[in-house]
Amino acid sequence: MSDNPTADEAVSDNLKVSKIHEAVIRIAGNSQDGIQSIGGFLARLAGRSEQEVMTFMTIPSTISGGPSIFQVRLSSGEVLTSGDEADVLMAFYQHSYDNHVDFVKKDGIILYDTAHVEPDPELEKRFRHIGCPIAELTVEAIGGTAKDKGKNIFALGLVARMFDLDSERLEGLIAERFKGKPESVTETALSAFHAGHAYPLTTLAEIYEFEEPKARDCEQVVANGNEALGYGILAAGVRFGAGYPITPWSDIMELLRRELPKYDGMFVQCEDEIAAVSMAIGASWGGRVAITGSSGPGIALKGEAIGWAVMAEIPLLVIDVQRGGPSTGMPTNVEQSDLNIACFGGHGDSPRVVLAPSSVEDCFYTAIEAVNIARKYSTPVIILTDQAIATRIEAFGMPKLKEICQDISPDLTPRDDHKPYDLSAPDGITQHAAPGTFIKSGKYPVVTGLEHNEMGHPSGSPKMHLDMTAKRHNKLKALGRDLPKPEAYGPDEGNVLLVGWGSTQGSLREATEQARKDGDSISALTIRHINPLPEGLENIFSGFNHVFVVENNDGGLYGYGQLCSLLRARFCDPKIEGINKTDGLTWRVKDVLARVKEKLEEK
Amino acid sequence: MSAIADIERKPLTKKELAADHPTWCPGCGDFSVLALYFKLLQKRGLHHEKFATVAGIGCSSRFPYFVQAHGTHYIHGRALPYATGIALSRQDLDVFVFGGDGDAFSIGGNHFNHCARKNVNLTYCVMDNNVYGLTKKQTSPTSPIGFKSKTDMWGAVDKPINPMQQAISAGATFVARTTHTNPKHLLAMMEAAMDHKGFAFIECLSECTEFYDGAFDSSNPRKGGEFRELPEDHDPTDENAAYAISEELVPGYFGVYYQISRPTKQDVEAEVNAKFLEKTKGLEDWEILQQNFDKMK
Ligand SMILES: Cc1ncc(C[n+]2csc(CCOP(=O)(O)OP(=O)(O)O)c2C)c(N)n1
Ligand code: SF4
Numbered sequence A: 001m002s003d004n005p006t007a008d009e010a011v012s013d014n015l016k017v018s019k020i021h022e023a024v025i026r027i028a029g030n031s032q033d034g035i036q037s038i039g040g041f042l043a044r045l046a047g048r049s050e051q052e053v054m055t056f057m058t059i060p061s062t063i064s065g066g067p068s069i070f071q072v073r074l075s076s077g078e079v080l081t082s083g084d085e086a087d088v089l090m091a092f093y094q095h096s097y098d099n100h101v102d103f104v105k106k107d108g109i110i111l112y113d114t115a116h117v118e119p120d121p122e123l124e125k126r127f128r129h130i131g132c133p134i135a136e137l138t139v140e141a142i143g144g145t146a147k148d149k150g151k152n153i154f155a156l157g158l159v160a161r162m163f164d165l166d167s168e169r170l171e172g173l174i175a176e177r178f179k180g181k182p183e184s185v186t187e188t189a190l191s192a193f194h195a196g197h198a199y200p201l202t203t204l205a206e207i208y209e210f211e212e213p214k215a216r217d218c219e220q221v222v223a224n225g226n227e228a229l230g231y232g233i234l235a236a237g238v239r240f241g242a243g244y245p246i247t248p249w250s251d252i253m254e255l256l257r258r259e260l261p262k263y264d265g266m267f268v269q270c271e272d273e274i275a276a277v278s279m280a281i282g283a284s285w286g287g288r289v290a291i292t293g294s295s296g297p298g299i300a301l302k303g304e305a306i307g308w309a310v311m312a313e314i315p316l317l318v319i320d321v322q323r324g325g326p327s328t329g330m331p332t333n334v335e336q337s338d339l340n341i342a343c344f345g346g347h348g349d350s351p352r353v354v355l356a357p358s359s360v361e362d363c364f365y366t367a368i369e370a371v372n373i374a375r376k377y378s379t380p381v382i383i384l385t386d387q388a389i390a391t392r393i394e395a396f397g398m399p400k401l402k403e404i405c406q407d408i409s410p411d412l413t414p415r416d417d418h419k420p421y422d423l424s425a426p427d428g429i430t431q432h433a434a435p436g437t438f439i440k441s442g443k444y445p446v447v448t449g450l451e452h453n454e455m456g457h458p459s460g461s462p463k464m465h466l467d468m469t470a471k472r473h474n475k476l477k478a479l480g481r482d483l484p485k486p487e488a489y490g491p492d493e494g495n496v497l498l499v500g501w502g503s504t505q506g507s508l509r510e511a512t513e514q515a516r517k518d519g520d521s522i523s524a525l526t527i528r529h530i531n532p533l534p535e536g537l538e539n540i541f542s543g544f545n546h547v548f549v550v551e552n553n554d555g556g557l558y559g560y561g562q563l564c565s566l567l568r569a570r571f572c573d574p575k576i577e578g579i580n581k582t583d584g585l586t587w588r589v590k591d592v593l594a595r596v597k598e599k600l601e602e603k
Numbered sequence B: 001m002s003a004i005a006d007i008e009r010k011p012l013t014k015k016e017l018a019a020d021h022p023t024w025c026p027g028c029g030d031f032s033v034l035a036l037y038f039k040l041l042q043k044r045g046l047h048h049e050k051f052a053t054v055a056g057i058g059c060s061s062r063f064p065y066f067v068q069a070h071g072t073h074y075i076h077g078r079a080l081p082y083a084t085g086i087a088l089s090r091q092d093l094d095v096f097v098f099g100g101d102g103d104a105f106s107i108g109g110n111h112f113n114h115c116a117r118k119n120v121n122l123t124y125c126v127m128d129n130n131v132y133g134l135t136k137k138q139t140s141p142t143s144p145i146g147f148k149s150k151t152d153m154w155g156a157v158d159k160p161i162n163p164m165q166q167a168i169s170a171g172a173t174f175v176a177r178t179t180h181t182n183p184k185h186l187l188a189m190m191e192a193a194m195d196h197k198g199f200a201f202i203e204c205l206s207e208c209t210e211f212y213d214g215a216f217d218s219s220n221p222r223k224g225g226e227f228r229e230l231p232e233d234h235d236p237t238d239e240n241a242a243y244a245i246s247e248e249l250v251p252g253y254f255g256v257y258y259q260i261s262r263p264t265k266q267d268v269e270a271e272v273n274a275k276f277l278e279k280t281k282g283l284e285d286w287e288i289l290q291q292n293f294d295k296m297k
């Protein structure tokens, strides 16, 4: 509770009420305890209460479960990250207590289940400990022998009491959640919730109340990155997709499989990733951009086909939800180590577009942007997200769907003539005539992976390969010129510029804020367009003494991460340096700042 | 979807259908497959914009360059999933896929099985020469044991694939075998395949004169062999009978080994969609999506 409680106190059940600006709550238990759903409820409540919210969770990679956490940061102001430290730790088990006590703020609160946790007397001096027989009281409230079931909802009740949350709305969300199930299920859940809410928090001696958030001009929705991306794909007008399951991409394919039939579309689960990308390319050739996706290992399998799509100039949307690699790596952890394969994973010279959304909301809009780039430039577009952005929940303004949703049905208007690879087209930008298009000249195009002439027929001519290679990169150069100019977060001049991409945006921005509060001159920059890069980066870089590229990947042999290497190659500027880590976790703000300090001290 | 009304359009002439002059070696069996594809298109009055020709990589797979129509020359072994994408998303088109034995049964082997089991409505003609032609005489998955190639200079050692049996067991609903030396039969099989609703597979023996000359003489009466059609009493709906009679590879029998009717991938997906479309009837796309967003409030 970052701000000190104000004197604004009221008395409720003899508990003092203190106003707070924000709170970070970390719930630690086992994945089977339904920890994610407590967090989910809190996030949705925040969205409905016009608050900002961001969540973070870890999931065990085994189905049988294991230790898991869900952290949620609720605020009446802006939320950039899910928080380095927790105001409240709710520990269901001893391991939850032992492993997470280090993440609790000084003077923070530890709520623990007395049945499973033996607090450490030393730590009891440092943190406020509140024991509650969570499991026992849950069983008491909902009866039966259902051992640990309902514990999560009981805990939600506790949190609701502690933060004086809108119980009515929470009850509504609980009821919504169990809609369609027998009524007794909802009743049981509500009983657990009420029992938690009624637990006397006398040892705490105070409860908290959020300040009134500033009013927003539109409704908020809450979603995780995979959902936002999936719905963005639908809004973009995509109606065909193909994929093969792999964590953390599977959520998107499951969403599309479930939703596409409503639009008379189709998502096909294929025998492997090669079939999936091929099917999507085939459908795209049909005249409407299609989508495929995967995570690292599957992206590697799709490589040959993406190279074909570059050569044949077929629009295509490819999603890569990155995870720890290489190989099976750390399937449920975050890493940003597929930038290289996305940009350069093709055989031959095969330029393609790579975009990296930097927030959950951005996932939604990037999907639409990607589809439109794919269509206009007739090229594969890869969207790089990662496990962290895919699974974290954020609140954002309700998109204006009526204006945004687009129809991208195939255009089969007859033509007099058609050259699929017209070399005289401005900037080399051409689009295909979809099969089914009548062409009056009687000359029909072939799309091909062989080097070809303007009609798509094989050509081994050195000049043709020269010209066609140039065509394929020229159109992406043109795209680069059209991209919005990037802007620094914070002043355009200063000592350090932190450059990042994708899910690290929040951490870098919060680090900037904190550093500036401490009098350090740091700004941040997010690069959303990885390939081609937008114009104007060098101007921004020139305003700073140091450019540190902070990434969730390895600095490798020479100390530069993947984006860092790209920027160094592009700008040949020795002041561009890397700050990297590969622990499979998101960047914490304090770690960013510590590494910046270290780096500056090296100088 | 096509904007051209089918007002009394004459079938295309061979000249209108032919594109590049084929780059195949003189005498290559693939010529006759191409010639009969033209015949099929003419006979069935298919116009340029009504169909798509798709192939992978190989000598045989160069097919689309020789056909004046919307075509794709895709990557090695993956023509079927590519063609599936077009067949599912553009059901107004007739989709024809051509390729070689390596393309179909080696690198593309798994796609073959899955396309068959999904019963995707398209026609697949494998031009089987029992050898890798384009890469100049390596062993193919259908090369007979003992065939001397650049990768088995002492003679092939691995048991060859049996295309008929593979197709039947994978769940293909139309399985036929023909040869380039019998044009009438080849055309009949193509027509039957095109008319079949579902995954229609034809294995067409197509001699590689360059690297496996005489491979199929035993089925060619002009070379002293015998063109054996399936016995008259063969019941193509009898899976076991079809499997049993496929035992012999070369020369083997010719004709429709197996044909049954099973809902296509297109059918089963349409059935799924129908249930949803009932609920979203009358709604604009954005209104359907709005329902999801309302749930996220
Ligand atoms: C991924 C990949 N691996 C290998 C090749 C090389 N290659 C091209 S065609 C071919 C085999 C062709 O044999 P087949 O499919 O039987 O066709 P044919 O030439 O006999 O008609 C091979 C191995 C390739 N093009 N792509
Ligand atoms: S190498 Fe064989 S298959 Fe290829 S074109 Fe020549 S004869 Fe035909």
Ligand SMILES: [Mg+2]
Residues within 6 Å of the ligand: B058, B100, B101, B102, B127, B128, B129, B130, B131, B132, B133, B140
């Ligand atoms: Mg072959």
